[in-house]
Amino acid sequence: MQDSDKPALPEWSRDTQKIAVLTWISFLIAAAFTMLLFAFIDPLVIVDAINVKWLESSNSGYAIGFFFLWANGWAAGWLTLRLVRRKRHGPAAKIRKR
Amino acid sequence: MAKQSGSNFQYGQLYRSEDKVYPREVSGRFARLRRLAMFVLLGAFYIGPWLVWDGRQAILFDLPARKFYILGMTLWPQDFVYLALLLIILAVSLFFFTALAGRLWCGFACPQTVWTEAFTWIEMAVEGNRSQRMKLDVAPWTVDKIRKKALKQFLWIALALFTGFSFVGYFSAVRPLAINLVNFEANAWAVFWVLFYGFATYGNAGYMREQVCKYMCPYARFQGAMFDHDTLIISYDAERGEPRGSRRRGSDAKAQGLGDCIDCTMCVQVCPTGIDIREGLQYECIACAACIDACDTIMDKVGSPRGLIRYSTEHALEHKSYRLWRPRTLVYSAILVLLLTAMVTSMALRKPAILDVIRDRNALYRDVGRQGIENSFTVRVINKQNNAHPFTLSVSGIEGLKINTDTDFVVEGESVMTLPVSLTAPHESAVGGNVINFELRSTDGSNIYVTEESRFRGPAENR
Numbered sequence: 001m002q003d004s005d006k007p008a009l010p011e012w013s014r015d016t017q018k019i020a021v022l023t024w025i026s027f028l029i030a031a032a033f034t035m036l037l038f039a040f041i042d043p044l045v046i047v048d049a050i051n052v053k054w055l056e057s058s059n060s061g062y063a064i065g066f067f068f069l070w071a072n073g074w075a076a077g078w079l080t081l082r083l084v085r086r087k088r089h090g091p092a093a094k095i096r097k098r
Numbered sequence: 099m100a101k102q103s104g105s106n107f108q109y110g111q112l113y114r115s116e117d118k119v120y121p122r123e124v125s126g127r128f129a130r131l132r133r134l135a136m137f138v139l140l141g142a143f144y145i146g147p148w149l150v151w152d153g154r155q156a157i158l159f160d161l162p163a164r165k166f167y168i169l170g171m172t173l174w175p176q177d178f179v180y181l182a183l184l185l186i187i188l189a190v191s192l193f194f195f196t197a198l199a200g201r202l203w204c205g206f207a208c209p210q211t212v213w214t215e216a217f218t219w220i221e222m223a224v225e226g227n228r229s230q231r232m233k234l235d236v237a238p239w240t241v242d243k244i245r246k247k248a249l250k251q252f253l254w255i256a257l258a259l260f261t262g263f264s265f266v267g268y269f270s271a272v273r274p275l276a277i278n279l280v281n282f283e284a285n286a287w288a289v290f291w292v293l294f295y296g297f298a299t300y301g302n303a304g305y306m307r308e309q310v311c312k313y314m315c316p317y318a319r320f321q322g323a324m325f326d327h328d329t330l331i332i333s334y335d336a337e338r339g340e341p342r343g344s345r346r347r348g349s350d351a352k353a354q355g356l357g358d359c360i361d362c363t364m365c366v367q368v369c370p371t372g373i374d375i376r377e378g379l380q381y382e383c384i385a386c387a388a389c390i391d392a393c394d395t396i397m398d399k400v401g402s403p404r405g406l407i408r409y410s411t412e413h414a415l416e417h418k419s420y421r422l423w424r425p426r427t428l429v430y431s432a433i434l435v436l437l438l439t440a441m442v443t444s445m446a447l448r449k450p451a452i453l454d455v456i457r458d459r460n461a462l463y464r465d466v467g468r469q470g471i472e473n474s475f476t477v478r479v480i481n482k483q484n485n486a487h488p489f490t491l492s493v494s495g496i497e498g499l500k501i502n503t504d505t506d507f508v509v510e511g512e513s514v515m516t517l518p519v520s521l522t523a524p525h526e527s528a529v530g531g532n533v534i535n536f537e538l539r540s541t542d543g544s545n546i547y548v549t550e551e552s553r554f555r556g557p558a559e560n561r
Contacts, residue, residue, distance in 0.1 A: 025316060063290075
């Protein structure tokens with residue numbers, strides 16, 4: 001019955017999976033930590049520190065805080081994914097096992 | 099492209115990377131339940147911001163003012179602990195219900211499921227059922243196809259934008275927001291977040307759908323840890339179904355050595371995550387119960403009893419007894435009861451006012467001659483109640499300590515008053531650092547009383 005040429009929900013490649021997981025998880029963490037951060041810090045503190053005319057509102061403070069945390073989480077996750085060594089499966093690994 | 103049509107459907111090929119999941123719509127008990135959940139939950143979400151309590155928006159997370167209004171309650175940033183507690187309670191409830199009945203959350207209540215349900219519903223209403231949609235997708239671009247695709251996109255985008263608007267409506271008063279948006283006068287950030295959330299809804303519910311569950315959801319990966327042998331899961335009764343195989347209508351399956359499964363593959367075709375439940379529980383299964391509905395329909399048609407695929411537990415399938423109260427559920431419910439009690443008690447004991455005392459950072463102390471040693475403070479009084487109260491401030495802790503500034507003032511409802519306070523103490527008692535106590539009392543009989551500790555500093559030794 002599955003004979004359409006256009007896949008509705010295709011399998012994702014490893015890289016797509018990595019990007020999607022990275023984006024979503026860092027989003028969730030950023031959302032949680034934005035709440036925590038602004039429970040203690042007035043967003044105007046951030047706005048004042050940046051001192052850009054068109055960003056002068058507490059809404060900008062929240063947005064900057066959130067996107068900063070999101071980018072931060074993304075960067076940390078991305079580096080982690082890059083640096084984690086995957087198990088080798090090549091011929092050398094098989095030889096070493098012997 | 100793998101050639102697969104009804105009769106020569108091959109297992110194992112389902113997982114080829116180029117294969118797709120084109121879920122067939124399904125009707126039945128659980129489909130109706132899921133649709134009901136969709137209407138209730140989406141209804142609550144869309145109506146939420148419009149509810150009014152005491153003349154103001156009932157649920158409003160007023161970010162610029164840093165106040166959260168939830169029904170009759172006003173939460174301040176200082177009340178963050180309640181929000182954290184609430185989130186922990188929700189998480190533990192999720193664990194508890196998962197241990198009891200598997201992924202109920204995923205199948206019926208998760209926003210991802212609910213909006214996907216809404217978007218597929220629109221898709222079905224515009225483009226027709228599964229085979230009509232598949233035909234439409236490969237058909238050339240006729241006027242009719244353009245009309246259908248455009249209508250679907252229009253409805254999707256409209257729903258997504260309305261979702262974004264409703265979401266922002268929880269953070270920014272919804273009535274002015276609606277008026278401003280219509281008049282193109284809305285705050286740029288409000289517009290940005292409407293579009294941001296709208297786009298996320300459109301992408302997640304319109305296109306990514308169950309891929310979010312399969313690849314992105316962290317809960318999907320660790321929910322297995324909450325399962326045990328008594329957890330209700332969607333299961334295929336292999337004992338009854340196997341050996342599976344097609345048979346002629348009216349033929350004696352038993353004589354052919356066949357089980358109840360006629361291998362029609364309907365359970366696989368309706369599965370939104372594209373798994374075969376007959377291979378056992380898999381982490382992709384979001385417990386939507388579509389396969390139960392599909393199988394029950396087929397069982398009715400062939401005249402076998404329903405429930406070849408059903409909600410069951412591993413123990414039940416192995417003919418062992420079921421235990422509702424087992425260590426796992428006991429521990430989860432104990433934690434839940436504990437947290438709920440803590441939350442309710444602390445909410446009940448919540449102080450209606452907050453007193454903050456900040457020492458002047460510029461000078462530790464000042465010698466003011468005969469009057470003694472002076473310390474300066476900034477005192478912040480937060481009145482969390484809706485009405486104004488007169489307060490009086492006093493200090494204690496050192497012999498002869500007195501306040502030089504005003505001690506009586508009125509703090510308006512839901513507002514913060516900041517006042518500089520200067521204290522003096524005689525030389526003989528103001529040596530080194532001494533703990534002092536600020537006390538704030540309401541003077542209108544409303545019995546508000548809060549205290550805050552600070553330090554009074556003087557020279558290291560008396561001259």
